[in-house]
Amino acid sequence: MSIPSQRLGRPPEVPAPTSRSRAAAKEERVAYLFLLPWFAGLFFFLAIPLVYSLYISMTDKRLISRGRENFIGLDNYVYMFTQDGFFYHSLYITMKWIVLSTPLFLTGGLLISLLLNQKYFGMNVFRTILYIPAVVSGVAVAVLWLQLLNPELGAVNYVLTTLGVDNPPYWLEDPKWAMPAVVLMGLWGVGGTAIIYLAGLQNIPPHLYEAATIDGAGAWGKFRCVTLPMLSPTIFFLVLNAVIDALLIFGPLFVLTAGGTGGVGGPDNSLLFYMLYLYRVAFVQGFMGYGTALAWILTIIGVLMVFVMMKLERRFVFYESED
């Protein structure tokens, strides 16, 4: 027999625990014991290096030096913002890359994914082929493109010359063409983005398209009112990743520029991305203190950009589970 309150749906009153049982306390200790390796990793490999790097950024530490570093407070940061033209230049190059590459790669990936989403015979083979560049090492891709874009002996200029172009670009050797060359190289790996889009496209319930068709929507209408909103979480994820990747891009650019004119950073520093500049300052010139300060500023810029995007997410991204 049940009491009236239970019949009315009210939860039964459970007496609040006055003290933890011995078993619960033991369980908690075991849980902490299991968490200990993670905490140790966090402390020794993240927290300590992070704090130490903050300290280093406030010293004049050099790679080769006869003495210990001196604590110089915010001098490195003051110098960066007031006297270092390369800092602003590298920031400009990185932002230019984000502005040029992110929309291009995302749009290219979306268009390819729309094609790959069709149901034709052998489509899986095409999907695999398109994804191959995404699994090849960035360094290998850079070496390949160095050969393809060689102004005199490369395949790209050979094709352009055959098509009647008299003075094909010098690509990575020419400050004006270096950035477009890197964008071209980046487009080659757009298959990876397309595959993520494809996963998003295949998660869109078909009944939404059926409803749109009944309402008289055409192809564009369905894309605008169904596909894009339903894909917006995927787009947001890709934008977030693209921006973070763009800030941190290093390996392929190092390979592209290290052996060429101007060394790391390309001719006239036309490819002096922020990470390349940081590398040059810290490891080539040996200004570790200043290099670490540059790294901290990059971290802050990254955090700010992600923060802004997370704010914008609420306005532009639609989640199906939302009202």
Add this chain to the structure above:
Amino acid sequence: MKKHRFSRGHFLRISAMTAGGALLAGCSLEEGGPPGANQGDDEAAPDFSKIQASGQNQELEKLAENWKPYDGPPVELSIWMYPQDEGSLKAYKKAFEKKHSNIKLKYVTYPEENYITKINVALQAHNPPDVAIIEEIAWMKAGLVADLAPFYGAWGISIEDFAPGGVDRITLEEVSNKNIFGVGDFLAGNIIVYNKDLFDQAGAEYPPADRSLEWPEYAELVRQVAQPDSDPTRRVYGGSAPDFGFGLWERWIYGPDGRQTIGYMDSSEHVEAWNLGTALVRDKVAPSSQVTATVTEPDLFTQKRIAMTWTDFTFVQDYRAAGIDFGLAPWQVIRGSDSFVDTWTAAWGTFVESKHLHAALTFLQFLGTAAQRIRAQVSADPPLSLKVANEITWGAGDPIKEQYLQVLEVAAKPQVFVPPQPEGAYEPAEVYNKMTVQGQTDAGPILKAEAKRTQPILDRAWKDWEALGRG
């Protein structure tokens, strides 16, 4: 009475203000490079107590006084380098490990452009290799490299035995019997190698072996022997004009004491060399850097696609194997200069923080003695030790080696010492790019601006250098 509670907000605000005050107290704006660029000015006590000049390094001194090769438990030496002659390295390993069964050699090769950075990082981690090519003279200056001067006598060698071009690489500014930071195993030289058949086809005279051509003579010769073709794979280049070639002898760009750019870098002779040389590249009678990035000059020469090439003497074995009839000449010089051939060696040394210092010194002794003879046998190069070269009568009966000796005799001169320069210094590759890619044809204004811009950077580099460690 109202009780004020010390909240977390209060605590954070006060902490932030305290930290900010401490930081600002440490602030003082420095000029000329990032803070620390003039670190050498600071008279703070150095902490390299155990790695000061040889006289103060008691451990090393004691080892030198009672020198005997390492005979302790088995060790593996980590030997770092950028690509070297493989045949010689294999022969060294075989001979050394046979003699010292308790020491194994492990070669680690890095690309040349990253090599210094790799060592710098290892030094920063206090874990340098046991033996390495001491490519960065600042390592010597900062007291990071073991001074071998006390060991030379114990090993039965003398710095005077070695060719001056190689000695430059193992000592600081001036040759001396103190502060010797390495040993070299061979003497390399940057020379011109020419294909006699291609010269005969063009009816051109061979470049002389007893003097350097001046740039105007050289440029004319290149045009004479070149076989232009619109297809780069069928073109025969007349000669080479790499970006570093215009200032190969650094006195042309930094003056005889290595301290002056204005009047040297922008001199009419240097400008003329740039104008003539880059015109050869633009006219496609000399290979551009884009071509040599794909096919190296030794490869072009082996394929008979270039009539004259700058080369390291090491490659003559390949040219012989390719059946090319060739001759040698010194490098071309700017108008009015003495003849010049740049010579050098791989400066093998060990760091004071190396883990197996005694075993490393044993290997360095081997490189300074037995390896000299091995190198002469397995590669084309002469040993760095002129004494050994005389003892084995290196080159006798071999016309190419005899011609090489003739070229070295007339043109091998010491380089001018110029300290390592920081960001923004003169970069010939940038000038080359402007003149072969970006359409500029007169080096005059470019070099004038470069000389003016580089002078204060060079001044600072000298100031840093003189303040760095010993000297």
